[in-house]
Amino acid sequence: MDRKFKQIAKLFQKLPGVGPRQAARFVLALLEKPEAELQELGFAVANLKKEISLCGECFNLSDNGLCGVCSNPGRDRTKLLVVEKVTDLDSVEKTGLYKGLYHVLGGSINPLDGVLPQNLRIKELEQRVATLIANSPVELILATNPSTTGETTALYLRDYFTSRDSITITRLGRGLASGSNLEYADEITLRNALESRR
């Protein structure tokens, strides 16, 4: 295969879930596109970080400043649901069942991949909790994935925040198969998990 082709395919392989074959398919598909569409894509990618930023409060995606959840005065400020990624937040938000606030950690503790607690937004979570409990007691809902790293993270956070005043810690409950991913859970499963938190 051509050297340039391989070079571009390698860039696609840096995305989650994209292997060499899928990457080659992406490059071939792009080759079929009109020049204008490629320019548009290239421009959007080049400006991604300028156009889309993270919410200063919860690290959800936001076009400017606070995200739609944090800037909504109708949200319940006594509940803080902690997820690994923005895509998990999206899944919960789509159910329409949860009316509280979120905190996006930015991943889960995974020493094999070099992700340690200090690489996650745990200090930021601590500050957030401190601000919220200044007004009222807070339920911290641990909604990391039911995978090994997600469970490790939940245990770490439970330890970290346990025995502090004005904080109740709960974990998403039954229905989520162990090893599964919140992002792909269907609405009924998420509803069960939210309602049976413990």
Ligand SMILES: [Zn+2]
């Ligand atoms: Zn936010």
